[in-house]
Amino acid sequence: MKDIVITSIGTVSSLGIGFDDYTRRYKNKELIKFENIDIDMYCGDMAIRRNDRFTKFALAAFRDMMNNSSYLDIDPDERGIIENTIFGPLNTVNDFMHTAMDGGLSETSPMLFSNTVINAGLGKISIEYKLKGVSYMLCGTNPLFYAISDLESMHSKVLFAGGVDDAKSKLVFVDDEERVFHESAAFIGLERRVDAVARGASIIAHINGIGTTNFINYFDDRNISQKKIYDSMKKAIDDADIKTEEIGRIYLFSVEESTETEAVRALFNGCSNNMIFSRNNYDAFLSAGEFFTLFDAIIDMDSDEHTAPALVNIKAFNCIISLVINL
Incomplete structure (x- = not known):
């Protein structure tokens, strides 16, 4: 972890x-x-x-x-x-x-x-x-x-x-x-x-696991395979040393019907996790996109006092990165 x-x-x-x-x-x-x-x-x-x-x-x-x-x-x-x-x-x-x-x-x-x-x-x-x-x-x-x-x-x-x-x-x-x-x-x-x-620093969030998968530069998310997204999320969960059913919420840089949501459903098959579609435009934030998706998860978790870990899945410009975080 x-x-x-x-x-x-x-x-x-x-x-x-x-x-x-x-x-x-x-x-x-x-x-x-x-x-x-x-x-x-x-x-x-x-x-x-x-x-x-x-x-x-x-x-x-x-x-x-x-x-x-x-x-x-x-x-x-x-x-x-x-x-x-x-x-x-x-x-x-x-x-x-x-x-x-x-x-x-x-x-x-x-x-x-x-x-x-x-x-x-x-x-x-x-x-x-x-x-x-x-x-x-x-x-x-x-x-x-x-x-x-x-x-x-x-x-x-x-x-x-x-x-x-x-x-x-x-x-x-x-x-x-x-x-x-x-x-x-x-x-x-x-x-x-x-x-x-x-040093007595105020901790905003903990990163417990991370998974990444690189791919050729694409602006079009439809060219990214479901397996690559699945593998990235699975790596993050394994790295955090937890089970898929322990994830409370899933934050996606995605629209509802996409390769990404298909990968999430395959990984979390049978689990009642709550998917949050944080962004609906993959190029919306460019270089800062992964951070704003992460911020949305942190704000929601803090506001709702949600104690279970969250999975934040992001498509950056040339890689997929998944994080398991908690407060």
């Missing part, structure tokens, strides 16, 4: 900036809006405002997470970060290249150029918060598995895992005009339970 805990959360979405805002509006059943977020409205701090839009998303979510923790008491060498993105700073690259092509390089901003590098935002977070441990920028790869693996290896004391995408509609190149990508950012702080307890 895993012994990893979540000790802080930070978010940016169309429901506002901050996990408290997200929790309140989620409980009120407010819907995530298909619209570009006015990130500048929330960034009164000049340390955030002077950055490009993509970096603002990351800094705002990360700051929200850090404001509700005492992570800075941990040795900087033992604080690491693993961040994921799919689109990266495409809007920044677009702005820089159009300026260069229209007016020449002399008209471009040197400050803007430095932000066209995909890990520029990650570097600014590391500098501002003195993170000297593990530092990875992933592209389309779920960071949770890597973060948990690092903690289990005893390499780090705390790992910050997150996903960020600044996905303004002009940069979404898809054939279907109905398909709109949400932009968002999310970070969580992960620690070994023994370390969190020793």
Whole structure:
């Protein structure tokens, strides 16, 4: 059984900036809006405002997470970060290249150029918060598995895992005009339970098991086999050292009739588990999607005082990840 805990959360979405805002509006059943977020409205701090839009998303979510923790008491060498993105700073690259092509390089901003590098935002977070441990920028790869693996290896004391995408509609190149990508950012702080307890940290949720299965990059969930989804969920339950009937709720990044629900019914055959369809659009949150599905489960469990473990099953961009969590 895993012994990893979540000790802080930070978010940016169309429901506002901050996990408290997200929790309140989620409980009120407010819907995530298909619209570009006015990130500048929330960034009164000049340390955030002077950055490009993509970096603002990351800094705002990360700051929200850090404001509700005492992570800075941990040795900087033992604080690491693993961040994921799919689109990266495409809007920044677009702005820089159009300026260069229209007016020449002399008209471009040197400050803007430095932000066209995909890990520029990650570097600014590391500098501002003195993170000297593990530092990875992933592209389309779920960071949770890597973060948990690092903690289990005893390499780090705390790992910050997150996903960020600044996905303004002009940069979404898809054939279907109905398909709109949400932009968002999310970070969580992960620690070994023994370390969190020793420093008196507030524990939001326990991760007891994890299962992952990789596949070729797809935006269309219909191309993912039922067996891969089944195997991922089964691995997580086995890793948590529990039985399928002990799972109280199942949170799916899915619609009701899908390959995913077929896999759930096969795994939980004969069990009366409650399936929660957390999302109805697989590309809704892109890099942060796995985190928001996890947050929904945590909020519901906390609100309903649901004591049985929950299974959170997520389709990220190039893998399936399943988590068994409890409070």
